[in-house]
Amino acid sequence: MRLFPTSRKAPALGPRNVQPARTCSQARSPAFFQIPQAGASAKDAGESSDVGLDPRRVHAPKHLDRLAANANQVFHALPRRSLFSWNFIIAAFAKNRHVDAEEVIAEESITGDNVGVDSPPLRVGPKLKLSVYKLTRASAKQSSMASNMIALILILLVVVGAAPFAIARPAALEGDRALEIKNMFEDWAAKHDKSYSSDWEKARRLMVFSDTLAYIEKHNAQPNTTFTLGLNKFSDLTNAEFRANYVGKFKPPRYQDRRPAKDVDVDVSSLPTSLDWRQEGAVTPIKDQGQCGSCWAFSAIASIESAHFLATKELVSLSEQQLIDCDTVDQGCQGGFPDDAFKFVVENGGVTTEEAYPYTGFAGSCNTNKNKVVEITGYKDVTKDSADALMKAVSKTPVTVGICGSDQNFQNYRSGILSGQCCNSRDHAVLVIGYGTEGGMPYWIIKNSWGTSWGEDGFMKIKKKDGEGMCGMNGQSSYPTTS
Known part of the structure; x- marks a missing residue:
């Protein structure tokens, strides 16, 4: 059988449109097929x-x-x-x-x-x-x-x-390996208190879990990798679902009043070669923002907690919920910007404790009848795209940074120093609490707000790079001032 009858001329072929470049938050969409250039015989x-x-x-x-x-x-x-x-x-x-x-x-x-x-x-x-x-x-x-x-x-x-799962069952999940993965999934679901609305949904999540496990095992089997991946509470989510629910809420304003840190004269060589503010007692325990897009509030509050400790030697857990409910410039669970959170705390005359205004995981009405326990005088932005400038700032106090948290390796990070390829569109906010060197590779220490099942009990080490930095983390950073 011929595709085109010999009595008819084949249709002319022309070039197809080229797909635009994709950002890290876009799902990969390969072209269906390539058409020959115009003039093909x-x-x-x-x-x-x-x-x-x-x-x-x-x-x-x-x-x-x-x-x-x-x-x-x-x-x-x-x-x-x-x-x-x-x-x-x-x-x-x-x-x-x-x-x-x-x-x-x-x-x-x-x-x-x-x-x-x-x-x-x-x-x-x-x-x-x-x-x-x-x-x-x-x-x-x-x-x-x-x-x-x-x-x-x-x-x-x-x-x-x-069709039911019996018809549309995953071909990869067969035999002993299928039983092993199913048992791992059941144990994982119990550990993370997971429940599903239907058997079909549970079967679908099992398949996503299986894919995540395969991705993790493939990465960890690579020689000379500087970090490992592992299962966490996100392991039944596709990367697209993860991006939609847990990142993308870091929202710097289009035009902002940047306040450069006055530490440009500090010589990096005079700074400590390693630093971990946890060892100084300046970092509160890991918290969990849940599915509320409040990373901006968690990173801002974490930096205020540390700044307050360094000024008073008193470590107090402060209220992210107060920012979510009462900061009208930012958008609660729909996102925000740490600098705006600092401005709110200054204008509000302070922020209250987590105990007095506990976290709920969703935006509510502002409760103005709370004592203002901790005050700040302002904030400073760190020089953009400079690892040395960030190091100078971190040597004084933990610093909040914007970062690309939607990367698949970031999502599944377990331990070691995250390095290699990473997106640089800043869609998440974290706190840099220190730095060091391991195996000749310099790194930052990051405090996240995704609970202790992620990373190294909620923390991460990430490669220190100049320019935009690993995952874009040198591009947007700041810290509060107390005097």
Whole structure:
């Protein structure tokens, strides 16, 4: 069977649009297939080729591009792997249209075996496009064929998505390894007090957990890595779900009044080679912000707690909830900026204790009848994109920094010094509480607000770099002043 009848000229081929560069917060979306440049020969286009032609050189009608996009949207919500295949879908359609499915499909159709819950969009072309194109050509005399075909395929995709787990079970979870992962998942869920609304949802989370475990094991098996990954309370979330619920709430204003630190004359060589403010008693225990986008409040309060200790030798746990409820410049659980939090504390005349105004994990009405226990006089911004400037500031007091917390390695960090590739779009706020060197690699010590199951009991070591810094952490940092 020929793709194009010899009596008709193959359609002209043209260059496809190039996809724009993606940021770290965007899901990876590979192109369906590459089209040859304009001027490709009819032979290249498949005019005289049979079913075994290279599917990357197939020119499919534009409505099939839309079909592929729609199919991706449907498959994005499906379980990871399905026993249904594109062969089944195309064959069902072929039977309905009285087309020889074996002749049409041949070796050109594909299965959904590589479809992930949060994987890149389904690679439905070129092979699916080729099969669908052949079907369209085989039924070209019926003008309504294209729309009918699209509707039928999308309906079948929805049916696959609604199939019970017994039908759409993950092919990778079989045998002894499947039982081992299932038992690990049950123990993990009990440890983190996880519960799910349905058996289907639990099965889906098991598959995400399995994918996370595979990612962790693959990384940890690499030689010469400076850090390890591990399971934590986020292990049943895809990276997209994690980004949507736990990061993206660090919101610096477009125009801000920066206040440079007056320590530019400090010689880095005169500073201690290592420092950990925990050992000085200046850091409160790890807290957990939950699903409220309040990292800005936690990092600001943590820095105020430390600054107050260094001024008075009294370590007091202060209230993030007061900032969330009462700071009207910031946006509560929808995000904020530490500098604005410092401004609020100055204008409010202080902040109260966590005991007096406990954390709830959601924004509420401001309670103004609270004593103001700790005051600050202002804040200073650290010189941008300078590891030395940040080191100078941290040598005096813990410093709040903006960082890209949506990176997958950041999400699954367990121990060691985070290094290598990392996004640099600042979407999270943490506290830098020290620095040091290990195995010849300089690092920062970070206090996070994701509870103690993440990282080294809630803390992290991350490579010290100049310029933007690892995960963009040199670009936005500040600390409060007490005098």
